[in-house]
Amino acid sequence: MPTFHVETPPVSYDVVVERGILDRAAHYVPAKGGKVFVVSTEEVWRHQCARLERGLAAIPHEVLFLPGGEDQKRLAPVERLAEEMVARGGDRSSLVVAFGGGIVTDMAGFLAAIFMRGIPVVQIPTTLLAQVDAAIGGKTGVNLEIGKNLIGSFHQPLAVLIDASVLDTLPDREYRAGLYEILKAGVIRSEPLFRFLAESSAAVLARHPEAVDRIIAESVGIKAEVVSADEREGGLRRILNFGHTFGHALEAETGYTRFLHGEAVAFGMRAAVYLAQMTGHVSAEDAVDILEAIRLYGPIPPLAGISADRLLARLVSDKKTIQGKVHFVLPERIGEVKVVSGIGGDLALSAIQAALA
Numbered sequence: 001m002p003t004f005h006v007e008t009p010p011v012s013y014d015v016v017v018e019r020g021i022l023d024r025a026a027h028y029v030p031a032k033g034g035k036v037f038v039v040s041t042e043e044v045w046r047h048q049c050a051r052l053e054r055g056l057a058a059i060p061h062e063v064l065f066l067p068g069g070e071d072q073k074r075l076a077p078v079e080r081l082a083e084e085m086v087a088r089g090g091d092r093s094s095l096v097v098a099f100g101g102g103i104v105t106d107m108a109g110f111l112a113a114i115f116m117r118g119i120p121v122v123q124i125p126t127t128l129l130a131q132v133d134a135a136i137g138g139k140t141g142v143n144l145e146i147g148k149n150l151i152g153s154f155h156q157p158l159a160v161l162i163d164a165s166v167l168d169t170l171p172d173r174e175y176r177a178g179l180y181e182i183l184k185a186g187v188i189r190s191e192p193l194f195r196f197l198a199e200s201s202a203a204v205l206a207r208h209p210e211a212v213d214r215i216i217a218e219s220v221g222i223k224a225e226v227v228s229a230d231e232r233e234g235g236l237r238r239i240l241n242f243g244h245t246f247g248h249a250l251e252a253e254t255g256y257t258r259f260l261h262g263e264a265v266a267f268g269m270r271a272a273v274y275l276a277q278m279t280g281h282v283s284a285e286d287a288v289d290i291l292e293a294i295r296l297y298g299p300i301p302p303l304a305g306i307s308a309d310r311l312l313a314r315l316v317s318d319k320k321t322i323q324g325k326v327h328f329v330l331p332e333r334i335g336e337v338k339v340v341s342g343i344g345g346d347l348a349l350s351a352i353q354a355a356l357a
């Protein structure tokens with residue numbers, strides 16, 4: 001299985017994709033470091049602690065728990081854990097091992113970014129979404145009342161260990177939510193990945209190991225490449241937001257409770273495809289193919305009762321607006337997208353209505 005390399009101006013690191021890598025986790029924790037804090041949630045720990053404990057057996061470590069859930073992705077639990085780390089002898093030589101889904105990778109990564117002004121973090125993602133997206137690229141943070149991920153920091157990990165075998169216990173809905181981010185990777189950067197997902201949905205949904213390993217490796221490769229080219233999202237990295245402009249609006253409008261992140265991205269990709277079609281960016285044929293692939297991995301929860309006007313209003317307040325302008329990532333053909341601004345509100349509204357219908 002492959003190892004990918006992320007190279008950013010401050011640091012470079014390996015993203016190892018390998019079944020069984022958890023058994024060798026200790027190899028990625030520097031021997032002369034200080035205290036090692038594994039940060040997880042009780043739920044993830046219950047399902048997967050045996051594997052990680054085996055891998056870290058040679059290294060003294062303590063396990064700390066964050067609460068799970070998007071509504072708990074806030075500053076207060078990060079502060080509580082920092083207090084606990086100090087109480088347990090943590091200092092500037094400590095290290096965090098983040099072990100969980102995207103909420104843990106974002107929060108534990110942020111904890112590491114700000115604890116004693118920054119200590120290293122090893123990311124070990126346990127959801128499909130975190131494996132192909134959240135754990136790679138160094139974006140860490142928590143939500144504010146008013147919106148998602150509004151405080152945070154770039155903090156690149158020491159290494160990212162991706163072991164597909166931890167997905168054995170992942171609920172089906174969470175698995176499918178992660179598949180949407182992989183589909184996103186195909187649409188923005190890889191026609192072969194997209195076609196594989198479109199043609200092999202039965203194997204992918206049944207979690208055949210060869211299929212799962214292949215799509216994880218390909219999307220990790222894409223994320224590593226994009227982040228290496230543009231750590232801070234000045235240019236290329238913005239393509240990763242395909243489906244996210246509309247998706248974030250849907251998540252916010254429904255209080256982060258009705259849709260999983262990946263499901264909201266699926267809705268957002270549909271809206272973006274409709275918008276691309278209305279503005280003449282994508283052919284009808286490619287649009288149909290993308291919409292069909294999204295459908296194959298669904299359904300997402302019902303959209304009944306959601307107001308298109310309110311979603312449009314949310315778009316404008318998204319932090320991704322730059323000087324008040326909403327930037328949309330629109331497909332031009334499968335494997336290629338373009339960042340477009342200056343699209344009128346009426347067109348965006350029509351795209352939202354089409355995606356809600």
Ligand SMILES: NC(=O)c1ccc[n+]([C@@H]2O[C@H](COP(=O)([O-])OP(=O)(O)OC[C@H]3O[C@@H](n4cnc5c(N)ncnc54)[C@H](O)[C@@H]3O)[C@@H](O)[C@H]2O)c1
Binds near residue numbers: 100103104138149
């Ligand atoms: N930093 C980034 O670049 C980035 C990118 C994408 C998403 N994110 C963030 O990721 C978060 C969503 O992450 P998520 O979808 O992984 O959600 P999550 O972290 O809430 O995990 C989903 C659920 O799966 C459970 N779980 C995790 N691993 C498991 C396993 N192996 N077996 C059984 N259950 C398991 C968790 O306990 C949780 O209930 C959002 O907050 C989003 O903002 C960040």
Ligand SMILES: [Zn+2]
Binds near residue numbers: 261
């Ligand atoms: Zn995402």
